[in-house]
Amino acid sequence: MTFDKTRSAGYLANHLARLFAQHLAAGIAPLGLAPAQFMALLELWREDGLTQAELCARLDVEQATMAGTLGRMARDGLIERRAHPADRRAQTVHLTDRARALEAPATEAARAVNARALAALPEAERAPFVASLHRITEEMRRRKP
Amino acid sequence: MTFDKTRSAGYLANHLARLFAQHLAAGIAPLGLAPAQFMALLELWREDGLTQAELCARLDVEQATMAGTLGRMARDGLIERRAHPADRRAQTVHLTDRARALEAPATEAARAVNARALAALPEAERAPFVASLHRITEEMRRRKP
């Protein structure tokens, strides 16, 4: 039996994620955003003034990755880093007005991508699919390689 | 209404793909393989002597991406490129013995990752989940951004 990629959850997850990233990138590029920046903004819109470490934990990415993303966001005028009031090692990350103004259009673009993607499934299968995605993701995250 | 990432198919697909990539990378690193190289091998194990363009089409990645992956694979002694017999622009990609020997252990590692991941779902939900993944992927691939 050869390995059938069209039935491999891992292969399909990779392919699907690339497709989502392409669609999302196209949707938010006009706003001057890249996908990873949008993810970081998602957290910052909920709660401003997080530290880099907190962002890492919430998005489950490595610290070095987040440092790069935040660097690009600062360069692009989306965030400002300020000294942490209580810990001189840490910095807090704050949204600029420009970033705050992007919340509505950016989340709208993301919602549109999700809607168009899920349209491929019969309505009754959408919620179970997303639930399964969530379930597997949480499990794999718990017991990392 | 704020955007809930834990219910966003796109967000979850990205997260899941990163987790799969980490698990797979850990599983095949001892073989000297990286995830994208494994994907290319998957096609070459089925049919040796493909051109770069054919590999791109089958894996749905851009030509420039494949050029990079094949370059690393040639560097690592996994493939050889030969002149195409009929088209002087093209090259055909051929497996080395080393790459051929990796088929069994590498596919086994990938299968193990899939199995462990799907173990998070009740048995009855696994097939529908993979089917949905496949369905959405195919649809999104058809009508690209």
Add this chain to the structure above:
DNA sequence: GCCACTTGCATAGCACGCTATTCAAGCCGT
């Protein structure tokens, strides 16, 4: 037969992921 379009690859530049390393600052037990 020639010029224009297409096609196969390489390359450069950038975004993101990861690991590994380094450094400063906080924390702790003795």
Add this chain to the structure above:
DNA sequence: ACGGCTTGAATAGCGTGCTATGCAAGTGGC
């Protein structure tokens, strides 16, 4: 108060994805 572990962040190096270019070789129409 000290020496040692932990923690927050930057940096370097690498793999993988993308777009955009550039060039050589094939193809077609006239």
